[in-house]
Amino acid sequence: MDRTEAEEILQSAPFHDFLGLSFADYERGRVVVNVPFRDELVVNQEHGILHGGVLASLLDIAGHYAVLSQAGARVPTADFRIDYLRPATTASMTVTGEVVRMGSNIAVANAELSQGNEAERRTVAVGRGAYGVSHVE
Amino acid sequence: MDRTEAEEILQSAPFHDFLGLSFADYERGRVVVNVPFRDELVVNQEHGILHGGVLASLLDIAGHYAVLSQAGARVPTADFRIDYLRPATTASMTVTGEVVRMGSNIAVANAELSQGNEAERRTVAVGRGAYGVSHVE
């Protein structure tokens, strides 16, 4: 699926609109998504920590669009798993999704969520998921 | 941890406020969380489907509070896995979390998200996660 079509799908979802998502990069089998900080994503205001559930959502989304970029129109998540490596601070995030297997009916994608700039980038959480695919372009 | 203290923690998180969460039931090792429908949770407006990432968040939250109800103050999620069984429709949800193992430093909880009323309840997604525990009450 080309980038314009994928962006339309990305922006048509009210939950993505709430999250303020946009593609920083979009290739066949690999996408990078930018996520701005907003107050509603916080779990612990005292220590300034983002909600782990939000990170789970973002990792699944990155994996989903990585698969979508390589496959047809519908790639529902079958299952998804997240490992939290360190707390996410109250700052913007970058999420990368990458296809590691494209089968005839199941695709697998890795996802990685990081914070910080080029000079000092920290991986906050990683995920991996299985997606149902109906056909590969 | 008693229910009043857990409710304070639940309601202190801006992301929980966004989700409108409240306990329908709260026992030692098992909690039930009510989640009202709101437009921002939708992924597909045409077909009226809730975002899978939202379901992932909710399952993790239910597991987290189940562990919290039996353990001490901090139980960060170490990892979490979700299986999607059917699409979630644009309606309210119920999420149940239940402790299946309480170890000295790791707890495991099951979570189940359902929709519908008593007469016709459908399980939409299930999850299981590992939580770090520092001490058990």
Place this chain on the structure above:
Amino acid sequence: MDRTEAEEILQSAPFHDFLGLSFADYERGRVVVNVPFRDELVVNQEHGILHGGVLASLLDIAGHYAVLSQAGARVPTADFRIDYLRPATTASMTVTGEVVRMGSNIAVANAELSQGNEAERRTVAVGRGAYGVSHVE
């Protein structure tokens, strides 16, 4: 798939032969597998503990045959996840697999491994996996 055909497949695999597997129960969507103890399954001889990797294999197998009992001939495991609840002692085991979702191209099954007799049965480990299905009977 009927029991006789499933038993032929079960017994044709050298690894199953090594494990000494047999069906204690076989229904559409749910199977129970008996696993005798043997010395080669041990990880820690001093404390008499079975190898966690063996338990992972057994849980995947139980989930696989549960899906097979309801679906067509080939149901390769796409992914599988195991949670260890307590150490397995040097004794025989019972593994139950049960289908929780049968989709058009992906099935999900739960698995549970226990030890002990009817009077005192302990769940040692649980698993859940996604299986590719080509057609449902």
Place this chain on the structure above:
Amino acid sequence: MDRTEAEEILQSAPFHDFLGLSFADYERGRVVVNVPFRDELVVNQEHGILHGGVLASLLDIAGHYAVLSQAGARVPTADFRIDYLRPATTASMTVTGEVVRMGSNIAVANAELSQGNEAERRTVAVGRGAYGVSHVE
């Protein structure tokens, strides 16, 4: 833990003996394990395919020893997840484990199982697991 001590533990387990395991490489936080082919590992003799449950065992073992190389004496697996990328053929295998997070009570490790030689190496399956750690050296 140093290599000699880890090798003693590796070789003391009857299941590892059955699998014929040995370290090809052993560093702090990263291990490579060699696994010879043997007939008992086969699931499908007709097509020459190794048993997925065996691969699950091997991935967990590699992750376990990666954590052990960096942590204290006991690092029981809390949970483990495997994704199968392609069938394993009847040949020797190489399994790599690598620590991605070393927390005060939970460690996370990645594992990768491959076949083939340097010229043509194929990743057959990947895994990720959480391990309980009592203390870090």
